[in-house]
Amino acid sequence: MSESDYPALGEISTIETAFEAAGYICTTRIATVIKLAASLEKPVLIEGPPGVGKTELAKTCAEVVNRPLVRLQCYEGLDESKALYEWKYGKQLLYTQLLKEQLGDILDGAKGLSESMDRLHQFGDVFYSESFLEPRPLLKAMGADAGSVLLIDEIDKADFEFESMLLEVLSDFQVSIPELGTITAQSKPLVFLTSNDTRDLSDALKRRCLHLHIPFPSVELEARIVASRVPDLSQSLTDQLVRFVHAIRALDLKKAPAISETIDWAKSLILLHAKDLEGNLVLDTLNVLLKYEEDIKIAEGQLPKLMATVTA
């Protein structure tokens, strides 16, 4: 059982405290899923709007279990040679050259063609051995001795073929290399996949994963998150700020501000030595929170109403 692999993830309450100590406030739902992932040895598929801390969760998890984090960023056109492994062609070529020079010595004394071929065959296998193998993230994660945390980021950006290739890795924690055979992970990595929901993932992949949907946090939770990330901000300002952000999210925007934007905003308020959230300050710093010109216009129009929710 992997409970021995990742003893830090045995109990829900310990997960919560450990993550909080590492600077990630997680809900019981998140903690539950992480416990299940560690105990059932299943990958976790994290979905949710951008900026709610999907990637951060995996990073924090690596910190908590004290294992290396192996990250694979997905994009269209990502293929096996970049995700799994690649042969070191240059090195193979170099060794072929060396072999060429020594060919005379090797074949010295060989009688007939078949014996020469036999001798050469001994070298054929050498070229496809692990020393010529360049491990890419997936293979690296499988090979880590004491387990690792594998983060496959934005899987929805990868191609469908890549998704199918992942199936073997995710269900059996093994990688097949035609020339070498199957490499199985000695201790199974904790796998996190994140998706921004730009497309539907295949059922086969979904079936192999535990699902975790992280929505925008509640006011209380977000206040706790900001307080833990930006401890220098006074409590009253934190409260005002979080309530303002929540009011903004209720507007019909192109892109609602996420937690990461809230934190950025909190940090900029500190730089500006703000004591209170007031109209002009908000107007000047709104671009930290909103990334589209149209959104900023909408928010500016609604500013009196938004400010009212803060003071209420």
Added chain:
Amino acid sequence: MSDPDRHTVEQTASSDQLLAFMQFLRGKKIPVSPADTLDAIEAAELLGYADRTLLKHGLAATLAKSSHELATFESAFDDYFQIAIKKAGDASASDDPSALPDLSDKLLTSGGTIPPQDVNDPLEGLRGNALFDALESQDESALSLAIETAAAEVKVEEISLFTQRGQYVRKMLDALGDEALRAAAIEFEQSEPAAFEAVQALREQLRERVRDRVERAYLIHASAQTEDLLDESLSKVKLGNIDHSQMARLKRLMDRMARKLAARHGRRRRRYRRGKLHVGETIRKSVATDGIPFQPRWRKIERKRPQIMAICDVSGSVAAYAKFLLMFIYALQDVLPRTRTFAFSAALGEVSDLFDTLPVEEAIEKVNLKYGGATDYGRALNDFSELALAEVNHATTLIVLGDARNNQADPRLDLLAEMKARAKQVIWLNPESTRLWGTGDSEMLRVKRHCHVVKECNSLNQLARIIDQLLSDRR
């Protein structure tokens, strides 16, 4: 809880209940595979059944596979376990003497589970009756087993109507052997009031359990069936005849169909991307390997994304159908990018922007308001030619939705012919049934000549089939 036997009994009872819950979820259109079931049971066992929120989170992680399914799952969980909690409350009352003081008092005074010293205990005659013993000693496992056996015997899962519940309760009680207890109760009624009370209380408890079992069977098997039946008939009925009360259901049904289509066709797009050998690239790449082409490079086949232009008649007679076509197309936006929509009745205008910025329902209201009026196909086609004909090319599929009834005016079919010549496909969808084409002021028979495909389209099923075909042959 300290008793290990009880624990396992509870566990089997709970995993039975979990299985029933999965069935319930399937009824709610969440696909639960056998593998999912195993995962869910494993997760539940790991988290325990005691903490309901924890169980909910755990099951959600294994069973709900998208944010959409998550919402359905959460309400289904609450619905299902509300009934189950009530049931469990009744069942576990035996653990907790304070919950049913009168019953347990009676059990104690009338002998209870302690070996009876009172030789004249009137209940003695009933001991040995398996059902009575199970009830009296509150033997959970024996009772559940007996109830399940009875349920199987009377085929309670065949329940299909709300009104059959009483009948099934009766049947199950008979199968359980309640008759003997009833006879005993009648016998005691005059002579032994205390024993009568005790037996009646136990019988009432049994009846309650059976009722819950039947209720659950109804919920799991019949309610989903009823839903399916309603959905099925709704997808066949003419869209123009659907009244307001059905709209919510129809919308749900359509969303589901659109999601299914999107999932199917969204994926197909990614296949076959490798083309012929790219010689130049292969040679360039082979420089690194001393001219030996280790890695062949391939030309990429460019994806042909079809462009759809939908032209919808929004005049009174056809408006309802136009609405559904537009809603459907916009539900498929992920698979059909670059879709442009036009609406007309007299004048024609592009409405794509409206759909991009507003929620579908609102956009449709706006469209109706702006372009509604008496139909004039000639003018509409003319407007379209001026507005967008230049952008119609061999990748464009034109969909026209209308009844082709032009109030005797010139429908300008020459323009339609030109559109046909330029576009990849012109599809004309007519909500009228084929029999009526060409009658009265219908220009449909003439229109037909200038289209690649003409189809009758007036129900959700037809609409979905047409769009499915459209997506299938777009490579």
